Amino acid sequence: MVDLSLKNFYYYKKMDRNKFISYYFGLALALLTCSEEKVRPPNTGAVPLSPANVSIRNLPGSAIIHYTVSDDYTSYILAEYETKKGTIRTTKSSRYNDSLKVEGFAEAGIYDVTLYAVGEGEKRSEGVKIQVAIGEPPYRSVLKSIQLKATFGGVLLHVENPDTAALRIVLLTKESGNQKLVETFYVKSQETTLSSRGFESVKREFGVFVRDRFNNLSDTIYNKITPLFEQQLDKNKFKELNLDGDFNTPNNSSRSRLSNLWDGITGNGNADDLFATIMGHGFPQFFSFDLGIKANLSRFKYFPRSEKCCAYKNSPRFFEIWGSNVASGDWSHWTKLVDCEMDKPSGSPDGEYSSEDVAYVERGIDYEFPVGTPPFRYLRFKTLEVWASGNIAIYELTFFGSESVD
Structure with a gap:
């Protein structure tokens, strides 16, 4: 117990000023150290408890999963899921978050997702199996919005991307019966008009497809266009x-x-x-x-x-x-x-x-x-x-x- 009596106060008053300050600084630190503090238990390698209170928000091509971390032995939350036949993805989220996003699905549909809490030594909890209802992925819906039109020296592409997905629009043309890559455009804005130029004013077939960052590819649409002369x-x-x-x-x-x-x-x-x-x-x-x-x-x-x-x-x-x-x-x-x-x-x-x-x-x-x-x-x-x-x-x-x- 620290003695803060008047006698001791006068004793310390006679001390060198620097020693006086050092003493009370140390005293304050000791009092703070003695205060009750909630700390995370030592990581003993125990198997963590499964995530709880799971809820789902379905989105186009993805879903956000909310959860509650059940104990202090959890290091992170892991989701395992299949985005298309034979392709398994995992998503990790810190124990300090309350949600994670599963994404990269090739088609709209119902998909199984398993959630784990992972602790020391990569020990996993018992899995929590859920299902997500994925909406049409943006790389598919954006393709349906694309309009190909003739312009001076080339072709215009009008693109609508309401989900602001990171996509690549790939433009093709046919030359001597073979497909040829013309240009690849990176888009993320909600709406944009792209152009590719340098063509003679002769009717030719253009094609376009969409690729997302998970390497999902859409079908290819074609249109015969005659670029305007310039x-x-x-x-x-x-x-x-x-x-x-x-x-x-x-x-x-x-x-x-x-x-x-x-x-x-x-x-x-x-x-x-x-x-x-x-x-x-x-x-x-x-x-x-x-x-x-x-x-x-x-x-x-x-x-x-x-x-x-x-x-x-x-x-x-x-x-x-x-x-x-x-x-x-x-x-x-x-x-x-x-x-x-x-x-x-x-x-x-x-x-x-x-x-x-x-x-x-x-x-x-x-x-x-x-x-x-x-x-x-x-x-x-x-x-x-x-x-x-x-x-x-x-x-x-x-x-x-x-x-x-x-």
Whole structure:
């Protein structure tokens, strides 16, 4: 028992100050140590009790199982289940969680799942057998939503993915009677439109199937499509304009100049190979250039910065493309052709990027001009807003269409 009498207090008052502080610090620590503390029993290798109070929430392609850990000898909860004939999966969850997810099922249906509590030495409790009613897996339902349509130079794929499952959309085509892989797209957003270009305006058969991260494969759907005619405009004919109101002052001692937008470099991490304006001008800001010909425009491809540090920083997010046949800074001579928005497929917060986001910017972003857009020679790129910066930076702009004959 600790004596806290007045006599002892005066005794310690005469002690050296540091010793006095050390004494009472040690005293407080001793009192705390003596307090009752609930600790986990020593792990003796006992077989843990089975999980209790099991409940199930069924989902498309998966199920969430809730449970209660029955004793302190449990290290984790283990679920064993068959996702398709001959394929056994296991899912583990810490004893500090109250649920786990079973997933990877190939088809909708009733599946058996066995839950175990696992302790020291991987000793398992008696299994708790349950059944889950799995809904249609997303890789199957998403395939049903896919629409294949002709576009300039290729095909569009409209995809609906309401469960935001991580999937791969695989596009195929037939050449000389053989299947050929065209492109694989990674998707996780609820709804997206994908495109694949570079085809002649000749009818061909395209196919598409869906694969999930558990290597489940859907059937393949086919459609015969004739891509709309277009050709890439010759960038050697492009020229910079300096019209009234244009802002194209480079950010990097003239190396990040406007002409970098048509040098063929779509992203290499080198700031000298992109176009970037100096900071502080504000928005909106715009620049103009000459295509060298009067063109019927079908679409353009926008290559923002693709480095993770900057892709969603000073890349134009909301912008407009204007056309004119008069090289004048007077806006009365200009016609707005299209409103554009740079997307972030994952929808993740600032500073976070998914694989889908990175692939989206590296591939380049396509924007189509409305059907019936009249021919123009001069274009103006007007930035309304960037993601998070005071200037703009773009690697490349590529335009498609055909030369006007009028």
